[in-house]
Amino acid sequence: MSEINVEISNAEFEVLNALWQAYPASANDIIERLNNEKEWHEKTVKTLLSRLVKKQAISFEKEQRRYLYFPLLERETYTQSESHSLIERMFSGRISPLIAGFAKNKHLKKDDIDELKQIISSWEQENKGAKHD
Amino acid sequence: MSEINVEISNAEFEVLNALWQAYPASANDIIERLNNEKEWHEKTVKTLLSRLVKKQAISFEKEQRRYLYFPLLERETYTQSESHSLIERMFSGRISPLIAGFAKNKHLKKDDIDELKQIISSWEQENKGAKHD
């Protein structure tokens, strides 16, 4: 639905990520969640929330004096779009070079391999006998 | 060797990417390569080259009046680092959600699947009998 055109900056992403954890959430909720990771001033977080609202990545509804924020941009939509674009730019759209790099750098663990196998199985199920694409 | 600390911006990356295609290369070489893709003014490209030099992502040696640029930052080093960091941020370090997203969005083709299988085989060869990590 809501096609996000604008860029989400790194700092904004951290805030959005904290909101995705659970929402609706007040500014203070977000600030608390981020305090475990970052050392951001509360004013900073509020600025970032405002910018995310302006970019239409999130919205809010008033609950008394405070706002309860919620994402307009879904996490999966965003992460898929970002990873697709990175793979396009870095690897001309192929995923295997990325995975191969992970393998080479020892970032692939047994669990990852198992999950990959699972994905492959599912893909083969859905594409059984098809020779398209 | 050369640990790159600074961020490479999007526009800078395009230039670096063009340089990776073949180097050493003069500013004009890069400008020509980019003209097929982007519609950048030559001054813009030169600015980006300068910034990449300042960031120590590339360097050059003089050949008469002109410079011949070459990367200090290797493509693979950079792409692996970028993809690792994206996966860390977006998927808490796991690769399978990324691949699953690709599968769901029909971005996985037969060739990709074959390559993934190949990677898995190699991994299993190298990790035969080992129960570490």
Added chain:
DNA sequence: CAATTAAGATTACAAATGTAATTCTTGTTA
């Protein structure tokens, strides 16, 4: 040799970003 080019160096300038501080408002408390 003087004028013109063509490289790179320096400067420009608005928008985005990181990181807050200050101001405005309104519910709450003495």
Added chain:
DNA sequence: TAACAAGAATTACATTTGTAATCTTAATTG
């Protein structure tokens, strides 16, 4: 009710980024 406190809104300000234009210098040409 008057002062305060806690949210949000507005303003701030240096740095980075996108996108060039101008300046300087050295090679080339008439």
